[in-house]
Amino acid sequence: MPPLESGGLALIATALLAYLLGSVPFGIVMARLFGLGDLRAIGSGNIGATNVLRTGNKLAAFLTLVFDAAKGGVAVLIARALVGEDAAQVAGLFAFLGHLYPVWLGFRGGKGVATFLGVLLALDWRVGLACCATWLLVAVVTRYSSLSALVAAALSVIWMLVFGQAQMVVLALLLGSLVYVRHAENIRRLRRGEESRIGG
Numbered sequence: 001m002p003p004l005e006s007g008g009l010a011l012i013a014t015a016l017l018a019y020l021l022g023s024v025p026f027g028i029v030m031a032r033l034f035g036l037g038d039l040r041a042i043g044s045g046n047i048g049a050t051n052v053l054r055t056g057n058k059l060a061a062f063l064t065l066v067f068d069a070a071k072g073g074v075a076v077l078i079a080r081a082l083v084g085e086d087a088a089q090v091a092g093l094f095a096f097l098g099h100l101y102p103v104w105l106g107f108r109g110g111k112g113v114a115t116f117l118g119v120l121l122a123l124d125w126r127v128g129l130a131c132c133a134t135w136l137l138v139a140v141v142t143r144y145s146s147l148s149a150l151v152a153a154a155l156s157v158i159w160m161l162v163f164g165q166a167q168m169v170v171l172a173l174l175l176g177s178l179v180y181v182r183h184a185e186n187i188r189r190l191r192r193g194e195e196s197r198i199g200g
Helices: 008-022 026-033 049-053 058-082 085-100 113-123 125-142 145-162 166-182 184-192
Strands: none
Touching: 008 058, 008 085, 026 049, 026 058, 049 058, 058 085, 058 113, 085 113, 085 166, 113 125, 113 145, 113 166, 125 145, 145 166, 145 184, 166 184
């Protein structure tokens, strides 16, 4: 079926549905399914995979990572197939906003790294893989998950240009800026030398 025209109503509907999909708190869902308690009362209180891992349940953390990434990617792919390329970018942004500011949790969500990467993988798998590789390299070298996310977010704009996706640079800037906003406390801890390391 050919995509629908990317009119105003179609884009508004795309934004709303993508936001609702992105706002599903899979970390909390997995914590409850695995009997891990209220995730918001554990560790940093964050709803993402890193905090789920602090419970000691690696499977729950892995599933949270996969589903948080998938909801961003699925939103992009469905919007692209049904509406068009403009809608795909709108869906990526609003799925990401849904994760960061979910209506179900009083607009207090996660830091968005997995969803960010899922969105990029769906928009252009080459850009997504480059950002994943960036995250992994920085994580291996420094063992700082937060720093890895910050570097990957910053370089996402460069990767967009490298792979000929100049039309997505503004979106990458928006997503990357939101990653920095959500990591404000991590940045302060990094500057003070107090940020916890992976496996620490």
